[in-house]
Amino acid sequence: MAKRILITITMAIFIYISLPFVTNFTPATELSQLSQKYVNDGPDEVGAPNLVTAVIVTYRGLDTLGEIAVLFIATAGIGFILSREKKISSSKRESSAILKTGTKVLVPLILMFGIYIFMNGHLTPGGGFQGGVIIASGLLISILANPHGKLNKFLIQLTESISGFGYVMIGLLGLFLAGGFLDNSIIPLGQFGRLFSAGAIPIIYSLIGLKVGSELVNILSYLKN
Amino acid sequence: MEIIILSVISIIMIIAAILALYANKLVTAIISAGVVSLLASVIYLLLAAPDVAMTEAAIGSGLTTVVFLYALNKIRKSGEGDG
Numbered sequence: 001m002a003k004r005i006l007i008t009i010t011m012a013i014f015i016y017i018s019l020p021f022v023t024n025f026t027p028a029t030e031l032s033q034l035s036q037k038y039v040n041d042g043p044d045e046v047g048a049p050n051l052v053t054a055v056i057v058t059y060r061g062l063d064t065l066g067e068i069a070v071l072f073i074a075t076a077g078i079g080f081i082l083s084r085e086k087k088i089s090s091s092k093r094e095s096s097a098i099l100k101t102g103t104k105v106l107v108p109l110i111l112m113f114g115i116y117i118f119m120n121g122h123l124t125p126g127g128g129f130q131g132g133v134i135i136a137s138g139l140l141i142s143i144l145a146n147p148h149g150k151l152n153k154f155l156i157q158l159t160e161s162i163s164g165f166g167y168v169m170i171g172l173l174g175l176f177l178a179g180g181f182l183d184n185s186i187i188p189l190g191q192f193g194r195l196f197s198a199g200a201i202p203i204i205y206s207l208i209g210l211k212v213g214s215e216l217v218n219i220l221s222y223l224k225n
Numbered sequence: 226m227e228i229i230i231l232s233v234i235s236i237i238m239i240i241a242a243i244l245a246l247y248a249n250k251l252v253t254a255i256i257s258a259g260v261v262s263l264l265a266s267v268i269y270l271l272l273a274a275p276d277v278a279m280t281e282a283a284i285g286s287g288l289t290t291v292v293f294l295y296a297l298n299k300i301r302k303s304g305e306g307d308g
Contacts, residue, residue: 007246052276117279125275133283140291216288223295 047189048122048198056127057201061171061182067129068164068211075215082222095145103145110138118209122198128205132212139217143224151221156214163210170200170207231271238264255293262286 031039038055046054056064117124118131143151174183184199196202238261245257262285269278 004247011243011246050276126279127276130276130279130283133280133288137283137287140288219292220295223292223299 043192046184046198046201047192048201049192050122050124050127052125053122053127053201053205054198057122057204058182058184064208065168065171065182068167068208071212071215072164075218078219079222082225093147095147099141099145103141107138107142110141111135114138114209114213118205119202121205121209122201128208129212131205131209132214133216135209135213136216136220139213140220143220147224151217151224153218153221156218156221159210160214160218163207163214167204167207167211170204174200227271231268234264234268234271238268251297252294255290255297258293259286259290262289 038051038059042048042051042054046058048054048057114131114134116131117126117134118128121127121131139151143149170186171182173186175181177183177186179185182204184201184204187199187203189197189199241257241260241264245254245261248254248257262281266278266282266286269275269281
């Protein structure tokens with residue numbers, strides 16, 4: 001009972017704190033100065049039709065590096081905590097026939113969709129993080145369908161290391177060859193709106209996608225045991 | 226019209242969030258927390274933020290729910306949780 005009262009009090013405090021956001025809300029009619037600069041200069045400087053990608057990968061590229069570092073540390077922590085108990089549980093149920101059959105059809109399609117999303121991150125909504133998570137959820141279905149199967153941990157960790165290393169290397173190349181860390185103009189910008197355009201953004205986003213995907217699969221494989 | 230859809234989704238979100246806090250079974254709480262994320266992603270999509278909507282749908286309602294369910298399973302196996 002005390003738990004429920006505490007929950008109610010916490011909820012009331014949160015509602016009281018966030019009430020001004022609702023009552024004093026006025027929708028913005030024009031862009032702020034910074035967004036105005038991104039909207040005006042983004043297409044010429046970066047060459048990506050999806051402006052969100054332009055901001056995430058180039059203008060705020062260092063933030064993305066930080067996010068990936070946070071994800072890496074989280075994965076390392078989960079691995080450190082969960083890899084201690086080596087108890088192998090043999091009481092796992094077999095998965096149903098529907099799940100097994102559906103997995104065979106769906107997993108290749110889901111993996112392909114994830115790759116499509118991070119390859120087209122500079123053209124359409126989505127990007128490395130979203131594509132990586134979709135790849136991880138595709139592999140999650142195959143983990144659920146074969147609870148006794150073993151994942152190739154070496155391959156997952158190799159993918160993770162190589163893509164992380166490549167991402168930082170491309171960032172450093174931008175520092176030496178172009179304007180700054182993670183500058184995408186180390187490769188010619190190309191024609192606006194084509195798949196191979198926007199400089200290094202498709203390569204950077206593919207590496208981010210592979211890194212995020214392999215890290216999340218790593219977490220799932222730790223949790224599975 | 227859009228304001229009606231947004232209000233209905235928001236009200237369902239609030240109900241699901243309250244259910245997640247007060248549910249007796251932890252599985253119910255996890256599933257309704259996933260429902261909150263899924264409806265939030267629909268709202269992001271309606272408010273023209275497809276990038277955020279994709280992230281929210283994939284991570285918030287997909288992967289987080291599964292990670293919570295795995296964690297719950299682990300707690301149950303070790304026999305310390307009251308489920």
